Amino acid sequence: MTLSEVTNIAGEAGDFTVTVKEAPRYVDMDKCIACGACTDKCPKKVDSEYDAGTGKRKAIYVKYSQAVPLKYQIDGDNCLRLNAMRKGKEKLPCGFCEKVCDAGAINYNDTEKIHEINVGAVVLAPGFEAHDPTEAQVWGYGVYPNVITAMQFERYLSATGPTEGHIVRPSDGREARKIAFLQCVGSRDTNLCGNSFCSSVCCMYAIKEAVMAKDHVDGLETDIFYMDMRTHGKEFDKYLEKAKNDAGVRFVRSRVNAIEPHVDSGDLRLKYINDEGVPKEEYYDMVVLSVGLETPKHVLELAETVGIEITKDNFAKTADFAPVQTSREGIFTCGAFAGPKDIPQSVVEGSAAAAAVADLLAPSRNELTKEQVWPEERDISTEEPKVGVFVCHCGSNIAGFVDVEAVEEYAATLPHVEYVERNLFSCSQDAQEKIA
Template sequence: MADEKVGAVLVVGGGVAGIQAALDLADSGFKVYLVDESSSIGGVMAQLDKTFPTNDCSMCILAPKLVAAGRHPNISLITNSEVLGLTGEAGSFEVKIRKRSRYINEEKCNGCGLCAQKCPVEAVDAYNKGLTDRSAIYVEFPQAVPLRYKIDREKCIGCRTCQEVCKANAVEYDQKDSEITLKVGAVILAPGFEPFDARLKSEYGYGRYANVVTSIEFERILSASGPYGGIVLRPSDGEIPRKIAFVQCVGSRDAQLGNLYCSAACCMYSIKEAIIAKEHVPTKLDCTIFYMDIRAYGKEFDAYYMRAQEEYGIRFVRSRVASITEDPATGNLFVHYVGEDETPRVEEFDMVVLSTGMQPPKNVEKLAKALGIKLNKYKFCETGAFTPLETSKSGVFVCGAFSSPKDIPESVAQASGAAAKAMAIIAPERGKLVAVKEYPPERDVSQEEPRIGVFICHCGINIGGIVRVPEVVEYAKTLPNVVYAEDNLYTCSDDTQKRIKEKIKEYNLNRVVVASCTPRTHEPLFRETVREAGLNPYLFEMANIRDQCSWVHMHEPDEAT
């Protein structure tokens, strides 16, 4: 019945929009089921190096949200799953979900990674967009939440090495798919988008020329956790490029393909990638962006565009590139275009980055049929002009790029809006299905001598590319009352939170210092970790060595260190 409402919400999609909606709902007293077809949450944002226009580390923004969602008592993560059907009405839905087998017992797996180290099989690493290999048993990325492994049965040869080395006895080769049925009061759709397949623009040579890469592949090249450790290298020969071209609107605003829409974020992410590439390359790098129109419409976007030209010397050429050809001897690329003076030109580059647009997620029609919602002519979710968060079905809301292409800040804002819409339907049920988080007793340290643990973050190469982090660790060990110090690639990741708690127990720490990026986003995360370890959260301090050392002294490693 309509008056028998359920105080739970199903969120479909574990990207940044889905995570934000889930956290808003769970913090407001509602039970949340967060479903994602991948084996971990994070979405496309987990693959990015930086975000515009602040050039903040993408993982630094996302990781606290990943950890918060993973350990929230009122968020149940249902990964490696798909929605099969939805019945009922707003306030009281019943949803059927298929949970595909990982061939790993999620309750037993502790994410140690020994199985992946011993696995003799190599497969293409989708997270790094095929630029590296992974084993047949794997996690998507090092900071994955949940940190549970998965066996790729298409690549697995059945040698059972992983089963033999798994001390937790988590490998289950005979595990089957399962179906679960949930009762929820509302549904939020945030399945994100699919990058355009650049092979469909054959004139640009993607898939034929090794040094033509897509924007998401270039993000992985730029990333410290990527295939080249954050150094920009050509895929063909591992050389550092001297000239890179960025080609805009690949798969967007294209009448031949039928994609007449603008993908909204491509102009800005190309400018960002050009800026970051110049910072990551130790030698002189020339970047040229070939564009139709620059759509820098967001907060401080136009200032970012002007800064790219004036401060970084990035060249902008208003022209739609006709084709790209290759010199087979060198692997260099020739960009054919018509200049603004209408003169045909050919220019040589070491690499070309294709700024691919956004398309609806795969299997979107299957999802729409299961949920009973309508799609628009481009297969994005249909919404009203004045109701951008509402689908065609009452009680089912949408946020992020599934309704139309958009950037991260707009996706997150929509997520909070969709969460508020869902809350309005089931407001009387607030607090009825939630669990209260229990903490261990707080340790009395008033009579103890200070025992300080210091955790210093590389932040990819945000910090580690300038600050000599190992030297800082050794210096920290010499300071009074410091009994333990270590460095971490990403201190904000879920596995490092567990490690901090382990070290607090192992070394009987009663003070914790983290030297990493901004406390504006990270301090609550670390205070929660310290409290979970039995310490008062205010026995934690944070040093912002990213903003105040590595960014201030970007070209002065001695001063930064």
């Protein structure tokens, strides 16, 4: 179920009723073949959440190119036509996506749906959101364009990002020559953000980004400013040593106390106290903030609604010897909701949660199993063979070059052909179901 949100969990272990709110997609998932024609024509551009605001997306879009299922959706808040419909306007603008969608997948009248699902156990794996450093004014985030978060820098590093992997300054597009990474932004800092915990992943991702950036720009200097590097994990410390000794990443043990603009050059002056207590300052093209992990507000609201206890750091409360069991029996958790952690640890916890569910539900196993009923078999060895032919237009990809109607007519004249049909897109879900 996509674009969906759990709003309530009623009942008890072994017999829960989960209420799920499914937002309208305005695109029929069975018909959309992800051709992208709608996005090309859509005139409305907004900041891309996936690019962390470093690039733009259209009002009809796919969240990212590896999205599963790969189906487009309309952002109802930004679509010109849906906004006019919501305001009750008679004359509706735009509608280009509907005009160019050969699959007929656009449905402006789609609505929110509420589902109630009966389950024996629940695993809450809502993930995390990155700390927003805007409020802590010392970093200059949101004020100086060349101060960005690590999530944004990740997009700059990516070949599918806004600069196609070129490390350039947001302020003037000039290639960066010296970049500072600041650790523990939004973590281990009760003064600026109230988060006392270590986010556990930022040291490793900062080292990775600093090493990768050097591969992208010849002669680039990358300096990491830290309190202490927490590279726990298999071979992680070896990676740190390689970054230091082979890649030439500089590690500066320090406390940064200010970032200031240097005249109008776009350069940034970093002021810090080094580990001997001496005040220092250095100049950088860009500053990357290694932001920490937090539980999203809507997840905290859900936890309150369903009666899950939360720690003082806003993570799901679990026990040392039952790390995936929440405070409510039958509801489990895994990943960053139980505390910040990286992907391998989250995967291990996912397996642990699945095992805990299997353990809880083992006594009821097979109670709801339905026997598969197959069509009765008959002997066809003496019958004539029968062939079905499905001619695909592939939108205009095939139909634009091949006379598909003539192909259909010709196929019908061939021996043993019993059925011929043309499909706009034979790969679409509704065509597949028809063929089956």
